[in-house]
Amino acid sequence: MALIRLSKSVVGEEEKAAIARVIDAGYLGMGREVQLFEEELRTHLRTDKQVVCVNTGTAALHLAVQALGIGPGDEVLVPTTTYVASFQAITATGAKAVACDVTPERVFIDLADAERRVTARSRAVMPVHYASDSSDMPLVYDFADCHGLRVIEDAAHAFGGTRAGRPIGTAGDVLCFSFDGIKNITSGEGGAVVTSDELVAQRIRDARLLGVEKDTEKRYQGERSWAFDVRHQGYRYHMSNLMAAIGREQLKKAERFARHRQDRTRCYLEAFRSVDGLSVLDLDFANIVPHIFVVRVHDGHRDALSAHLREMDIETGVHYMPNHLVEYFSTRYRLPVAEQLWSELLSLPLHAELTEQEQAQVISVVLSYLGRRNA
Numbered sequence: 001m002a003l004i005r006l007s008k009s010v011v012g013e014e015e016k017a018a019i020a021r022v023i024d025a026g027y028l029g030m031g032r033e034v035q036l037f038e039e040e041l042r043t044h045l046r047t048d049k050q051v052v053c054v055n056t057g058t059a060a061l062h063l064a065v066q067a068l069g070i071g072p073g074d075e076v077l078v079p080t081t082t083y084v085a086s087f088q089a090i091t092a093t094g095a096k097a098v099a100c101d102v103t104p105e106r107v108f109i110d111l112a113d114a115e116r117r118v119t120a121r122s123r124a125v126m127p128v129h130y131a132s133d134s135s136d137m138p139l140v141y142d143f144a145d146c147h148g149l150r151v152i153e154d155a156a157h158a159f160g161g162t163r164a165g166r167p168i169g170t171a172g173d174v175l176c177f178s179f180d181g182i183k184n185i186t187s188g189e190g191g192a193v194v195t196s197d198e199l200v201a202q203r204i205r206d207a208r209l210l211g212v213e214k215d216t217e218k219r220y221q222g223e224r225s226w227a228f229d230v231r232h233q234g235y236r237y238h239m240s241n242l243m244a245a246i247g248r249e250q251l252k253k254a255e256r257f258a259r260h261r262q263d264r265t266r267c268y269l270e271a272f273r274s275v276d277g278l279s280v281l282d283l284d285f286a287n288i289v290p291h292i293f294v295v296r297v298h299d300g301h302r303d304a305l306s307a308h309l310r311e312m313d314i315e316t317g318v319h320y321m322p323n324h325l326v327e328y329f330s331t332r333y334r335l336p337v338a339e340q341l342w343s344e345l346l347s348l349p350l351h352a353e354l355t356e357q358e359q360a361q362v363i364s365v366v367l368s369y370l371g372r373r374n375a
């Protein structure tokens with residue numbers, strides 16, 4: 001039987017044709033195609049905020065932190081249960097990533113724990129839209145107001161969802177998407193920063209092109225900068241026309257992908273809502289486009305269940321190992337909820353081409369395994 005994949009890049013003929021068009025036009029770097037992708041993202045999100053595309057979601061987060069003027073001596077509060085990218089993006093600026101615990105219901109930053117870790121050096125909080133959910137964001141903004149912090153939303157999972165009736169990305173301070181190959185839409189690799197802070201957006205536009213001031217504006221007119229100034233640290237983080245061409249085609253498919261992910265998620269929820277030995281997260285499923293489908297497997301059975309699924313040709317994942325347990329980000333304190341979840345979380349296959357038959361197979365293997373354990 002064919003392997004049932006945990007996640008998958010879903011790209012096709014349209015993306016191939018779009019890449020061919022860029023190759024034929026002969027300009028692969030950053031130019032008109034990136035400008036169009038940024039404009040189309042704004043239209044898609046129904047926002048007049050600034051949208052700045054870069055070459056990865058990690059680069060988006062890194063430049064967002066830097067553009068807020070955060071660096072050595074500063075601290076950024078971040079949930080420990082996230083992709084290592086969130087942590088590396090913070091420490092890349094020289095700032096300290098302060099690991100916080102998460103809530104058991106939504107694996108979202110635990111603000112009571114974050115409160116204990118606020119110091120005079122705290123400058124920002126980076127909540128992660130875990131499994132695409134951001135229903136607790138109003139609480140994060142209250143918390144940030146109260147402590148005078150900026151907010152960088154790691155929305156790498158969350159593209160296409162809504163919060164309080166508005167597309168994710170239209171409200172808030174600084175928000176970062178990822179268009180990595182397996183995210184809700186992809187540009188091959190890629191990411192974007194969305195903000196209404198024009199200074200922050202301009203700093204990011206410059207920093208993605210080695211800090212060359214206003215190079216973006218030149219490149220969008222098909223020109224280059226031969227004489228310029230540089231006033232900040234910059235990187236080669238720009239998005240290429242090739243990537244943007246893929247992203248533009250994916251944007252046309254975004255709603256279809258979203259429905260597919262939502263339909264498959266609904267089926268998982270129906271199957272698993274009241275099963276002994278396993279629980280689902282309490283997410284805003286009516287409004288999100290789930291990037292991953294995560295369950296908690298109780299009584300120490302997670303590893304055995306995932307090994308059994310693998311034997312049955314079903315891939316699973318664990319999102320994520322707590323960052324405070326890796327050497328580079330290790331803490332002197334414990335984060336008990338995240339450490340408990342680390343032994344329980346299991347991500348089941350979910351992507352825009354997961355078929356009903358494949359999903360039925362996943363559900364049946366999980367239920368029969370748990371049935372035997374509980375018998």
Ligand SMILES: *Cc1c(COP(=O)(O)O)cnc(C)c1O
Nearest residue numbers: 056057058083085156178179180
């Ligand atoms: C994917 C991801 C990122 C980084 O995005 P890349 O495009 O892979 O660099 C950051 N945070 C989270 C939670 C992610 O899942």
